[in-house]
Amino acid sequence: MLLQNCHLCLPFxxxxxxxxxxxSGGVHNSFRLWMTTEVHPLFPITLLQMSIKFTNEPxxxxxxxxxxxxxxxxxxxxxxxxLNQWKPMLYAIAFLHTTVQERKKFGxxxxxxxxxxxxxDYLCSVHFLQNHLDDMDSxxxxxxTTVRYxxxxxxxxxxxxxxxxxxxxxxxxxxxxxxxxxxxxxxxxQGYTIPGCTTVQQYLDYIESLPESDxxxxxxxxxxxxxxxxxxxxQVGLSTILSIQPKDSTSGDGETRESxxxxxxxEMLEKLPTGYIKHEVRTALKRMGTYQPINIFLxxxxxxxxxxxxxxxxxxxxxxxxxxxTIIMNDVLRxxxxxxxxxxxxxxxxKISWESSTLGFWFTELLERNQxxxxxxxxxxxxxxWMTGFFNTQGFLTAMRQEVTRNHKGWALDSVxxxxxxLKIYKxxxxxxxxxxxxxxxxxxxxxxxxxRGNKLxxxxxxxxxxxxxxxxxxxxxxxxxKEQQKIYSCPIYKKPIRTDETYIASVDLRSVQSPEHWILxxxxxxxxxx
Numbered sequence: 001m002l003l004q005n006c007h008l009c010l011p012f013x014x015x016x017x018x019x020x021x022x023x024s025g026g027v028h029n030s031f032r033l034w035m036t037t038e039v040h041p042l043f044p045i046t047l048l049q050m051s052i053k054f055t056n057e058p059x060x061x062x063x064x065x066x067x068x069x070x071x072x073x074x075x076x077x078x079x080x081x082x083l084n085q086w087k088p089m090l091y092a093i094a095f096l097h098t099t100v101q102e103r104k105k106f107g108x109x110x111x112x113x114x115x116x117x118x119x120x121d122y123l124c125s126v127h128f129l130q131n132h133l134d135d136m137d138s139x140x141x142x143x144x145t146t147v148r149y150x151x152x153x154x155x156x157x158x159x160x161x162x163x164x165x166x167x168x169x170x171x172x173x174x175x176x177x178x179x180x181x182x183x184x185x186x187x188x189x190q191g192y193t194i195p196g197c198t199t200v201q202q203y204l205d206y207i208e209s210l211p212e213s214d215x216x217x218x219x220x221x222x223x224x225x226x227x228x229x230x231x232x233x234x235q236v237g238l239s240t241i242l243s244i245q246p247k248d249s250t251s252g253d254g255e256t257r258e259s260x261x262x263x264x265x266x267e268m269l270e271k272l273p274t275g276y277i278k279h280e281v282r283t284a285l286k287r288m289g290t291y292q293p294i295n296i297f298l299x300x301x302x303x304x305x306x307x308x309x310x311x312x313x314x315x316x317x318x319x320x321x322x323x324x325x326t327i328i329m330n331d332v333l334r335x336x337x338x339x340x341x342x343x344x345x346x347x348x349x350x351k352i353s354w355e356s357s358t359l360g361f362w363f364t365e366l367l368e369r370n371q372x373x374x375x376x377x378x379x380x381x382x383x384x385x386w387m388t389g390f391f392n393t394q395g396f397l398t399a400m401r402q403e404v405t406r407n408h409k410g411w412a413l414d415s416v417x418x419x420x421x422x423l424k425i426y427k428x429x430x431x432x433x434x435x436x437x438x439x440x441x442x443x444x445x446x447x448x449x450x451x452x453r454g455n456k457l458x459x460x461x462x463x464x465x466x467x468x469x470x471x472x473x474x475x476x477x478x479x480x481x482x483k484e485q486q487k488i489y490s491c492p493i494y495k496k497p498i499r500t501d502e503t504y505i506a507s508v509d510l511r512s513v514q515s516p517e518h519w520i521l522x523x524x525x526x527x528x529x530x531x
Contacts, residue, residue: 006037010044017047062192062218063210065098069122070203078200083133085142085182088194091203092176093129093151095188097122099172099219100156106216106225107232109447109523112162112499125155141179148173162501164492171520172220189218220521222447224460242342258323261340265316268363272313273370276306276377284377293402294381297395302373304391308353308366315348354391355496357531365389365529384430384439384471388528393495393505397474400438404476407436411478420508421473424452430471437475443493444468447524457489457512457519466530472508487512489519493526 006013020033035051037043078087100117103110128150136142151157152170160166180186187193195206216225255263281302288295315336322329322337329337336346343359356362369389376382390396397418405411427441444466451458452470460467488509495503508526512519 002034004036006035007040007043010042013044013047017044062098062102062214063207063212065101066094066207069094070200070207073200075200080130081133086133088181089129091194092181093125096172103219106221106229108497108499109221109225109228112165115159121156125151128155144178147177168520171517175517192218222460222522224465227465257341261337262320262323264340265320269316273309275309276302293399297399298376301391305370305373311352312349361531383433384427384441386442387440388442397506401476404436416476416478418506419475419477422455423471423473426470434473437473439471439473441471442528443526444530446527447522448519455511457510489516491524491526495528497527497530499525
């Protein structure tokens with residue numbers, strides 16, 4: 001008997017448990033009860049303890065993944081087609097199936113969003129391949145455009161929701177699926193070829209000869225990606241340990257949690273900047289031009305920073321009073337107490353601010369962001385802008401586009417596009433603003449490095465995960481720049497290492513000797529913050 005999705009009928013689980021316990025003496029030896037369920041906090045613990053737990057997860061590593069795929073393959077399925085293209089393309093789909101699953105462990109370098117690719121994606125791709133080859137015109141050969149579209153957009157791409165993930169999947173299809181895959185010299189990566197086998201056992205013997213551990217370059221990534229993977233595993237383990245620590249412990253010198261947090265609150269209040277005074281802000285904006293797009297953006301940013309400063313000040317002041325027993329400790333203050341003690345950002349602050357790895361980094365960023373706004377407001381427009389220091393970075397670029405559009409008669413905002421040039425100087429070398437557009441700094445390259453002299457993308461040095469980029473001149477143009485597109489990589493910019501639509505800002509063009517596909521497989525992106 002198979003009971004599926006048991007988490008949808010939890011009341012029946014108690015009745016089932018009683019039934020199993022009452023009839024345990026009269027059960028036939030061959031009877032088995034299988035249950036499937038998602039993780040649920042209200043699922044009966046006793047029923048889990050009575051059961052023998054099984055799980056079916058994708059195997060780890062390329063060798064194990066290919067072995068699983070070909071173990072389930074029969075000789076009849078392998079001999080379905082007599083065409084020479086059938087077996088190599090079948091192996092390539094199996095290789096792709098394992099690759100898209102293995103890239104998940106590398107986090108945002110692998111996929112912006114982790115997708116649950118499963119066996120049905122592989123089987124649908126195989127069925128499509130069989131039908132396509134059966135209908136193929138022997139004179140025209142394989143319709144590679146159709147094959148790439150079906151694999152990258154339909155079979156596997158049907159699960160993909162992020163545009164850059166879709167581009168990555170289509171790049172795999174473009175690089176691997178072509179007439180070159182039938183050549184003896186073809187390889188996915190050095191040592192990983194398509195074997196010329198005729199039986200399932202021969203394929204299994206070849207797969208058995210593959211290395212036990214895979215170089216990240218097999219999946220198109222830089223070898224440094226393995227450091228990222230190991231760091232993620234360590235962070236998850238440490239976060240789990242931290243979350244189960246007792247909450248009533250004292251610090252190393254015998255200081256209680258409350259007194260420790262009280263002392264930290266005093267230090268933070270001492271460093272916290274004073275709020276903005278409305279009439280002073282109004283006067284400063286009037287002096288610079290209240291209705292200029294870039295100054296409207298500044299006003300919005302200052303208003304949001306004022307909210308953050310006020311909320312932090314209120315929370316820390318109330319928390320000190322609650323610790324002293326003057327006021328009652330509510331849920332917000334209790335969460336702030338636990339978070340400050342664990343060096344985490346209180347949820348009450350996070351809702352109106354930004355993410356960061358620790359409270360210390362977050363508070364330092366608050367001071368630096370406020371410093372940029374304060375200097376801009378009362379000392380004039382900066383020569384170069386710190387990209388990380390904005391709440392609405394897309395709004396900053398839009399304001400710049402509006403500013404440029406107004407300076408050119410006859411230009412329409414809808415037709416104006418962003419252009420960029422990477423300079424050979426850093427922030428401290430900038431002495432004057434650009435004639436048009438803005439200079440920005442503070443971006444880091446992940447997955448590659450930057451050749452400052454040659455002004456182009458290069459491979460990362462060993463063990464160097466992030467490389468600071470020089471100042472970028474971003475401006476707007478009414479026409480698309482006629483560059484050699486095959487030598488340009490359109491690199492996405494994200495606010496944080498977590499690459500989602502919410503953290504995506506824009507894309508900039510970076511010169512490269514290699515083709516753009518090389519950097520797409522590397523997962524190269526620009527980050528405003530690497531913490």
